Amino acid sequence: MSERRRATADAGGDLVPLARLPAGRTGRLHGRDLAQGEACLLAAMGLVEGCRLVVRASGDPYIVEVRATRIGLARRLAERVLVRVEPEGAP
Numbered sequence: 001m002s003e004r005r006r007a008t009a010d011a012g013g014d015l016v017p018l019a020r021l022p023a024g025r026t027g028r029l030h031g032r033d034l035a036q037g038e039a040c041l042l043a044a045m046g047l048v049e050g051c052r053l054v055v056r057a058s059g060d061p062y063i064v065e066v067r068a069t070r071i072g073l074a075r076r077l078a079e080r081v082l083v084r085v086e087p088e089g090a091p
Helices: 003-010 036-044
Strands: 015-017 026-032 052-057 062-066 069-073 081-085
Antiparallel strands (some): 026 052, 052 062
8 A cells, every 4th residue: 555545545535445345435536646658548538637437337347437437447456546435425
């Protein structure tokens, strides 16, 4: 676990890897531990810092919905994307 993730977990924060969110949960993209090319590709598809996403299916691929677009991510990629979990039932 990276120092950043460990510090957040120790502080009781709600930042988690995207791959830990079950189907139906919502979060906001907080950060990425990706190569520049991977980060640019995700940004081009709408996965930018602060965007709201809904997990539609977990597994491999991991399916998330951003705005009106569904994007499939390899699980290894979803494990390196940090999200701030929104409370259940949040609009």
